[in-house]
Amino acid sequence: EAGVAQSPRYKIIEKRQSVAFWCNPISGHATLYWYQQILGQGPKLLIQFQNNGVVDDSQLPKDRFSAERLKGVDSTLKIQPAKLEDSAVYLCASSRWPGTGAHQRTGELFFGEGSRLTVL
């Protein structure tokens, strides 16, 4: 089973520029998550999709961040304009939820390798 794919792995931009990250979840996984992981901290949820609908975007800085999952499969996270404090690793994860049995609640997340953003 192929894992969660993310690109690019690394990106360096200057502040006020824009950047986009792409994620392709594991085939058949209905739920997709974008997490932001700042150096030395745990991942923080930015947005959660179920199929192509948003379940939770309460921690997404909507003035500069946007995300979409138009066909309910792959997803794009965009930052425009970027700020210095956006330097972080952006992790994409997927899960089978809503599924059946144990996965319906436990919803084990499978993570990609992340996209490391440096804003200068």
Add this chain to the structure above:
Amino acid sequence: AQKVTQAQTEISVVEKEDVTLDCVYETRDTTYYLFWYKQPPSGELVFLIRRNSFDEQNEISGRYSWNFQKSTSSFNFTITASQVVDSAVYFCALRGYSGGSNYKLTFGKGTLLTVNP
């Protein structure tokens, strides 16, 4: 609100030593799930273990074991006979269940484990 605290920022041990990673959590949910994830230098978070709140049985799986104590809201993780390949950042995470549709996973800040040869 959910909160996960990993008080140990960094731990350094010598190979073959046992090491325990501490995790304390807060939640108002009566049903919840606790996880440990490993993040090696490659960056990918790797799922290690999941426990639910209504099963406090502790288990051992190979060199890994965990101690879940609801009374103290702790979910500690032990690696026996540590190896250099165990060097990574370890995250404890909590997912509450309130009957809603959002199963947000809340992570601690992580513990950097370095196993020296």
